[in-house]
Amino acid sequence: MAKIALPRPKGSGSSKLRRHEAIAGFAFVLPWVISLLVFTAYPVLASFYYSFTQYSIVQAPKWIGLDNYVTMFTADPAFKVSVYNSAYYAFLSVPLGLLSSLGLALLLNMRVRFIGGYRTLFYLASLTPPVAGTIIFIIMFQPRGGLINGILALFGIQGPAWFTDPNWSKPGLILLSLWGVGAGSLIFLAGLKDIPAELLEAASIDGANAWQRFWRVTIPLLSPVILYNLVTGVIASFQVFTSAMVIGGTTGRPQESLLMYFIHLYRNAFRYFNMGYASALAVVLFIAVLLITLLIFRSATRWVFYEGELKS
Numbered sequence: 001m002a003k004i005a006l007p008r009p010k011g012s013g014s015s016k017l018r019r020h021e022a023i024a025g026f027a028f029v030l031p032w033v034i035s036l037l038v039f040t041a042y043p044v045l046a047s048f049y050y051s052f053t054q055y056s057i058v059q060a061p062k063w064i065g066l067d068n069y070v071t072m073f074t075a076d077p078a079f080k081v082s083v084y085n086s087a088y089y090a091f092l093s094v095p096l097g098l099l100s101s102l103g104l105a106l107l108l109n110m111r112v113r114f115i116g117g118y119r120t121l122f123y124l125a126s127l128t129p130p131v132a133g134t135i136i137f138i139i140m141f142q143p144r145g146g147l148i149n150g151i152l153a154l155f156g157i158q159g160p161a162w163f164t165d166p167n168w169s170k171p172g173l174i175l176l177s178l179w180g181v182g183a184g185s186l187i188f189l190a191g192l193k194d195i196p197a198e199l200l201e202a203a204s205i206d207g208a209n210a211w212q213r214f215w216r217v218t219i220p221l222l223s224p225v226i227l228y229n230l231v232t233g234v235i236a237s238f239q240v241f242t243s244a245m246v247i248g249g250t251t252g253r254p255q256e257s258l259l260m261y262f263i264h265l266y267r268n269a270f271r272y273f274n275m276g277y278a279s280a281l282a283v284v285l286f287i288a289v290l291l292i293t294l295l296i297f298r299s300a301t302r303w304v305f306y307e308g309e310l311k312s
Helices: 012-050 067-074 077-108 115-126 130-140 147-154 169-193 197-205 210-237 242-251 261-270 275-303 307-311
Strands: none
Touching: 012 275, 067 275, 077 115, 077 169, 077 210, 077 261, 115 169, 130 147, 130 169, 130 242, 169 210, 169 242, 197 210, 210 275, 242 261, 261 275
């Protein structure tokens, strides 16, 4: 007589195994959670609290309400200068960086000999320590004897004073930001490699020239990558610090033309030890960058496309 195999009831062994697996999973995640709470969540919440206090490290925080914010918007001329300088820098450096990264990626996507070596060389520049790269640019942009003005002189152009001239210091800093476009170009290059060749071939068969294929096929399919580089570029541009600090110091010389927002925040925190006011500056910067980022994502629904949408 054949025996019928009945399903075995779930015993305590399987439930113990699941508990052990859950405990192991939590144990692996726990260091990350602790790091998130201690080094990210707590500083953010503490900064928000200290922004409503008068706090100088050596003394206990004293609650003053909105006084720091009132001082910031009504009685701090350096705040307005730093906002203007940072907005100027972001408005010009981000589009220029995107165009340079995309143009470099298109060149690195060409099928030529030693292309792997070229990609490595362009990316190595972005690995240079920021202080070292800034010092190199200071030497190159010297008003007298500098490489840049020497090249301009070959064409009969009188080079500006660059970092010693308040009218040219920010353009010089923007050119310095192009030193690290190799990292962004590799992201664009990955996006270019991900574009299906059959779409470009189909456009070519339909009679589209090189520019039409680039504008109608390549750019729409690269739009998610453009969105990523745009958001990260905007966030980084408002946090520019090292290069401006090396060139202009905490005073933003010449004539506060390089007094960026992050330098103003650093100066209040670690030079004047006014941690409460510096925290208020940090909160305002966080809100401003958050609003700009949300605005970019809101507009992305109109100009970001994906492969399936393009095919449809």
